[in-house]
Amino acid sequence: MRSKVLKEICLNAILLALLVVSAQISLKVGLTTFTLQLLVVFIITSICSLKNSLIIISCYIIMGLIGIPVFASWGSGFAYVTMPTFGFVYGFYFVAIIQFIANKITEKHTKKYRFIGYIIGGLISLVVLYVVGYLHGYIILNEVNDKGYTLSKLFSLFIAPYIPFDLAKLAISVFISDRLVDLKNKYIETHPYEEKDS
Numbered sequence: 001m002r003s004k005v006l007k008e009i010c011l012n013a014i015l016l017a018l019l020v021v022s023a024q025i026s027l028k029v030g031l032t033t034f035t036l037q038l039l040v041v042f043i044i045t046s047i048c049s050l051k052n053s054l055i056i057i058s059c060y061i062i063m064g065l066i067g068i069p070v071f072a073s074w075g076s077g078f079a080y081v082t083m084p085t086f087g088f089v090y091g092f093y094f095v096a097i098i099q100f101i102a103n104k105i106t107e108k109h110t111k112k113y114r115f116i117g118y119i120i121g122g123l124i125s126l127v128v129l130y131v132v133g134y135l136h137g138y139i140i141l142n143e144v145n146d147k148g149y150t151l152s153k154l155f156s157l158f159i160a161p162y163i164p165f166d167l168a169k170l171a172i173s174v175f176i177s178d179r180l181v182d183l184k185n186k187y188i189e190t191h192p193y194e195e196k197d198s
Contacts, residue, residue, distance in 0.1 A: 007188045008052065015044050016056050020063075020070045028073065035072050038129075038166055041092050042173035045099035045125075046118050047180045053096040061089060082144065085158070087136025091129040098125040114178055122170040130159050 022036040045053045060070060069076040071089065080086055102121025106113040137158045141147040149157070 004188060011184070011188065012048070012052055012056055015040070015048070016059055019044065019056065019060050023070060023072045024074065026072050034162075034165055036169070037072065039169040039173055041095055042099075042118075042122055042170055043177050043180065045096045046103070046121075046173065046177035047184055050096060050100040053100070054093065057092045057096060060092075064089075082140060084137040084140045085133065086140075088129060088133035088158075091132035091136075094128045094132060095125040098128060114181065115174060118174045118177055119170070122173070126166055126170065130162070134158050 019037065019040045022040040024035075026035040028034075041057070044056055048056070064071045064076050064080060065078050067076050071080055072085075075083070099118075099121040102117040102124070106117035134154060138149070138151075138154055141149050141154070
């Protein structure tokens with residue numbers, strides 16, 4: 001039991017480190033910052049329990065807010081909350097919850113149904129993440145900073161540029177997660193999926 005807990009802690013630490021690193025692999029275009037962060041979040045929420053997913057995301061956000069430069073482009077500090085794109089960061093909580101629900105729905109089926117859970121959960125969580133990020137950006141830019149951005153302008157800044165790249169990250173995460181779940185099952189044995197006869 002202790003060995004199992006220790007393995008989970010180590011796995012969480014590795015995934016947290018990957019999340020931090022992925023945030024630094026970025027390309028900034030205007031207000032939009034493209035990173036590999038969402039790819040790692042999809043993987044985390046697909047292979048980890050809801051509890052561990054929330055722990056990893058919370059550690060990441062807390063580290064950034066207390067001044068450790070883990071956010072995109074080495075950002076940090078509580079002032080990061082006022083960044084127009086911060087909604088896409090705390091929106092990871094919604095990704096974790098939705099992916100957990102999708103996994104629970106498909107867990108009673110055979111292993112091949114993992115893809116369905118990953119894809120459906122990923123697409124729904126992506127839409128919710130966009131809504132959260134969009135609303136946060138609207139509030140910060142228009143209500144706080146009085147920039148007067150139109151709805152279409154905000155869409156072009158916060159949603160449209162991300163869509164192709166995010167869909168590609170989702171597709172990649174599905175294949176990576178499916179393989180990592182098998183490894184996690186083998187060495188930690190905590191994932192709810194079980195092999196069943198077809």
